[in-house]
Amino acid sequence: MRFIRYAAALLAGAVLHLHGPAAQAQTAYKSLNYLYSISGSKTASGMHNREPNSAPATWTNRVQTTTGQYPALWSGDFLFSSSDVANRQTMINEAKAQWARGSLINIMFHACPPTQAEPCQWEGGVKSTLSDAQWQELITNGTTLNTNWKRRLDVVAGYLQDLKNSGVEVYFRPLHEMNQGVFWWAGRPGANGTAKLFQLTRDYLRNTKGLTNLIWVWDLQDFSSLSSDLANYNPGASYWDVLALDMYYSDGQGYTTAKYNAMVNTAGSKPIAIGECEVLPAPSLLAAQPKWAFFMGWSELVFNKNSTAAIQQAYGASNVVTQNEMPGWANVGSGTSPNLAYQRPVTVTSTYTSANAASKAVDADGNTRWESAYANNQSIYVDLGATYAINRVRLAWEAAYAKDYQVQVSTDGSTWTTIKDVWGKTSAAADDHTGLGATARYVKVYCINRATTYGFSLYELEVYGTASGARLALAAPAPNEAGELAIYPNPATDQLTIRLGQHGSAGASLTLTNSVGQVVRRQAVLGPQGSVALAGLPAGMYVLTLTGTTEQVSRKVFISK
């Protein structure tokens, strides 16, 4: 639900700033790791299901009947009226069902004010104002209003605990649109304003109630004051995991580059999202603003403000994720230790198609994969850049898995030691090999016999461990090291310079692929150093792939303008 406030000043156009490769994507949350993995290339579709809580999938289902696809994100609300409060468990049960189907789960709370009991009215309840004295009391521990708020949180904590018990992670979005002045919690800037209540709420639910299954979404509305609102309402980076913006054309401008840049700059390496919207972001808009990790349409407004064709186009776009394209939560890792293989150079014996290049096995994207030629005895290995004490290798297989394979390691890339033998694997389930105790720089999956007539197909090759000896950080790739492909500058603007190691042989070719998988440049390798012209290409993330006669290596390239 949204309220429009026109402010006088329009934001001055800011210079588009693109960050380098995404920060390491490993958090304790599967569904947050997933958002990190798609940020910059794809956007998860989402739908809110407004009241009644007795029918908490109404609008999600209507997306399916309109487009043929379910949204990747389902959203519900604890709400405030007597019938909706009475049906909260129905809403929670829907959240469990949606999680089991692989959806992202978002829950918000149009809460009654701490000066009133629950249930309450919309006008004069959720939409009401506290006096400054009441506000001061609310944010002071031990007072009546402060205690009233915590008792209200106790009620919803019971439902959130139920979700925790079922293994459900929740994008929790309380006190949303905190920069507007209509809801009782909103419109109070500064350290003791709405941000303080957000801190108090998170501390209580996480530390006192132990709700470690909540991923905290800090949400603002798209006023022309957004840039300063982002500074004046920020609860602090340690209090939120995702920064969201409710897009209601509040300044008449919509999805501007200035708003996008303001969000990206405040979020830093964290995901940004379109917290609510009525006009869906077009696929071309998302290609130009690729860091929106999800959008959430507001129930009936989606159907009021977009043509059926526009809704179908949004849900059919290659850069928009629908529920059937989600990885399945059993296939996504969680944990605080970084995946050492992430975006490291990989070498393979064969690739069936350039769309399923070797680099897709180390991109932390559960939807992309390396696919070998349709033959037995193929391999993929990753260069971690330094020697590590390796304790865990996780392999996420596509349906075309290896029936028999070995995990091998090497310190020099030529002499290999087998640390895991797998014979007679009977399903495509991911393999999580732990307790390995190896010390190595290179990790290889030697695929011996195929389970199907297709090639070997890996969504992800993940490696975990700790720095070994004095090498405490990943080494930068050396430009002339055998097997390396060096590119600079990165980010680049007009031209990319390329230096090749052993791959610079006759017959090798270079391709540059955009974030939706289209090849935008293709050229032959003419020597150990060359260049790729970038003029005319839009800003964004690209992948440069060098294909030799037997090997393939890839690098992510950011083009800034």
Ligand SMILES: [Ca+2]
């Ligand atoms: Ca992948």
